[in-house]
Amino acid sequence: MLEIAPSVTNHQIGDVIIEMRKVEKSYGSYKVLRGINLSVSRGERIVICGPSGSGKSTLIRCLNQLEEHQAGEIIIDGTPMSAGARGIDSIRREVGMVFQSFNLFPHLTVLENCTLAPIRVRGISKAEAEATARTILKRVHIPEQAQKYPIQLSGGQQQRVAIARSLCMSPKIMLFDEPTSALDPEMVNEVLDVMVELAESGMTMLVVTHEMGFASKVADRVIFMDAGEIVEVAPPTEFFNAPQSQRTKKFLGQVLRTQAG
Amino acid sequence: MSAIQKVYRSRGRKSSVLRRWVGLVVLAVIIAFVTRWGLLNAVFVSPNPDDCRAAQGACWAVVTSQWKLVLFGTYPFGEIWRPSIAAVVLLGAFFIPLARPRLLILASSWTVALVIATGLFDGRPFGLQYVEPHEWGGLPLTLLLSEAAILLAFPLGLALALARCSGTVILRSLALVLVESIRGVPLVSLLFFATLVLPLFLSGLSGLDKLYGAAAAIILFNAAYISEVFRGGLTTVPIGQLDAAKSLGFRWTSMQRFIVLPQAFRACAPSLVNQAVGIVKDTSLLAVLGLFDFMNSAKLALVDARWRGNFVEVYVVVGLAYFLMCFAVSVLGQRLSSSLERPSKGDEAVTRAPLPSIVVAESQS
Numbered sequence A: 001m002l003e004i005a006p007s008v009t010n011h012q013i014g015d016v017i018i019e020m021r022k023v024e025k026s027y028g029s030y031k032v033l034r035g036i037n038l039s040v041s042r043g044e045r046i047v048i049c050g051p052s053g054s055g056k057s058t059l060i061r062c063l064n065q066l067e068e069h070q071a072g073e074i075i076i077d078g079t080p081m082s083a084g085a086r087g088i089d090s091i092r093r094e095v096g097m098v099f100q101s102f103n104l105f106p107h108l109t110v111l112e113n114c115t116l117a118p119i120r121v122r123g124i125s126k127a128e129a130e131a132t133a134r135t136i137l138k139r140v141h142i143p144e145q146a147q148k149y150p151i152q153l154s155g156g157q158q159q160r161v162a163i164a165r166s167l168c169m170s171p172k173i174m175l176f177d178e179p180t181s182a183l184d185p186e187m188v189n190e191v192l193d194v195m196v197e198l199a200e201s202g203m204t205m206l207v208v209t210h211e212m213g214f215a216s217k218v219a220d221r222v223i224f225m226d227a228g229e230i231v232e233v234a235p236p237t238e239f240f241n242a243p244q245s246q247r248t249k250k251f252l253g254q255v256l257r258t259q260a261g
Numbered sequence B: 001m002s003a004i005q006k007v008y009r010s011r012g013r014k015s016s017v018l019r020r021w022v023g024l025v026v027l028a029v030i031i032a033f034v035t036r037w038g039l040l041n042a043v044f045v046s047p048n049p050d051d052c053r054a055a056q057g058a059c060w061a062v063v064t065s066q067w068k069l070v071l072f073g074t075y076p077f078g079e080i081w082r083p084s085i086a087a088v089v090l091l092g093a094f095f096i097p098l099a100r101p102r103l104l105i106l107a108s109s110w111t112v113a114l115v116i117a118t119g120l121f122d123g124r125p126f127g128l129q130y131v132e133p134h135e136w137g138g139l140p141l142t143l144l145l146s147e148a149a150i151l152l153a154f155p156l157g158l159a160l161a162l163a164r165c166s167g168t169v170i171l172r173s174l175a176l177v178l179v180e181s182i183r184g185v186p187l188v189s190l191l192f193f194a195t196l197v198l199p200l201f202l203s204g205l206s207g208l209d210k211l212y213g214a215a216a217a218i219i220l221f222n223a224a225y226i227s228e229v230f231r232g233g234l235t236t237v238p239i240g241q242l243d244a245a246k247s248l249g250f251r252w253t254s255m256q257r258f259i260v261l262p263q264a265f266r267a268c269a270p271s272l273v274n275q276a277v278g279i280v281k282d283t284s285l286l287a288v289l290g291l292f293d294f295m296n297s298a299k300l301a302l303v304d305a306r307w308r309g310n311f312v313e314v315y316v317v318v319g320l321a322y323f324l325m326c327f328a329v330s331v332l333g334q335r336l337s338s339s340l341e342r343p344s345k346g347d348e349a350v351t352r353a354p355l356p357s358i359v360v361a362e363s364q365s
């Protein structure tokens, strides 16, 4: 069985930073999100899980409007997300995102990947951006790879660069969409370790993952999604030991079996 | 290795040895002929065509004795110092980005050179006697048109490609109609359309010299093709790159400039170089409008009945000149595209830092 004891240090949870009210999203006639209500506090760590196709990616991609929602409200740090394009750019700066497939810029070095947005989007000087980037690359344990190109790194290293690239924008919220799913098993932990450290630093995090060990260790709340709905929300202890919904139980049974084996 | 493979291998080896010998012999014969015809027995300078008839070799005198016609076409002979300087300026500007292959350097040096050269051809900006554009001619005109068309067709093509990939339906369909209708007609008919038909309908264009209309046609025609090449390059950029850029707060313009275009350029650079070379050759179609680009000017050397028999020499000279120009454009294109190159997988020599042993990722996505 899984050991379920929150081991990340206690932390401050503040005011509401993400508010989703009755959010709906469809592709054509196909409803992907069916009335999502969710409110996340500053400093909170949320893990989202659920079967493939349940709308997890769509949900977090709506948060920084990589996907537009059609109904309902999304309010990030006091700003409604359906504002004009300008408003969206300024919110995106504050919301970092890490993708399953890394999406590093292949034509730039690791250091350039980390400094491009601070320089071009925030208007920070090159020297300052590089200094920050080097500090953050140290935080994700790859300071020595700064001059390499993404293709020369392992998957785990690339994903840590992707995390660093987002952190260089000093975001208020970090979104992760299955950050370890594309990795070889031996590289999963190096990425999860970085994420645990990030959680310890007090970052507000929404993480789509099936790494239940990570969820039990880090999450304040675990969300189970199925068919475009939030089926269950609970702190990890409750979520894993006493799931309420039948659908959650079934899903947990499947996931925990494969992860134990 | 299987028996069959062995047979093929040894056969391949024998035939490649044979092929090499045949090749060498053929090459030697060609070189011998070219040297004898083109150098040893050739007449290089002579005002008199009869000297050529007496000799066994090439008659380069057809070109050298009429060099003004060949090089400058219909430009007033008293003023040919102007296109000469223009040509030097244009060539100089061409070589600057060869030494420092940066797009910005190319764009600025070519723009300056084109303005100066056009001013010299025209005359009025420098307080010189006005020479009308349809009188311009020769090699300097071909250089002027080639550089102008390359300089303008590429940004226009890029703009069309971006419009066709944009989210705005009106922009997208406008670009689509423009590109498809231009690509659907031969350049020759576009040249006639721009210089003869269009001025009939747009009275504002009726006073415009046909050289400008022709230049516009060449630019539009090539921009349409270039836009399709760019579009091909743009589609090679994975959608995840756009997601990543947007999630970092990039606006559309800076996303294109710093993330999408550098990758798209890399993907389509060889085809873009092709297009640039094609532009140089397209300028020779100006002849159909009665304009005297280098090709057409050189033919003037054959107007004199006494030289008419020496067309081979004229075409050899013209061909060599076009080859050199196209080769130079191609080299420049390659320099520019390799300055955009970044390492490909396993290409360790390009790293800036010493490589500690690393595990190479399976694949990026």
Ligand SMILES: Nc1ncnc2c1ncn2[C@@H]1O[C@H](COP(=O)(O)OP(=O)(O)O)[C@@H](O)[C@H]1O
Binding pocket: A027, A032, A050, A051, A052, A053, A054, A055, A056, A057, A058, A059
């Ligand atoms: N661009 C799209 N067009 C049409 N359908 C899509 C698109 N993106 C996702 N979907 C559909 O939406 C549903 C939810 O997708 P997603 O949010 O990616 O699920 P998850 O991340 O939970 O696996 C899936 O059924 C998927 O097929």
Ligand SMILES: [Mg+2]
Binding pocket: A056, A057, A058, A177, A178
């Ligand atoms: Mg997903």
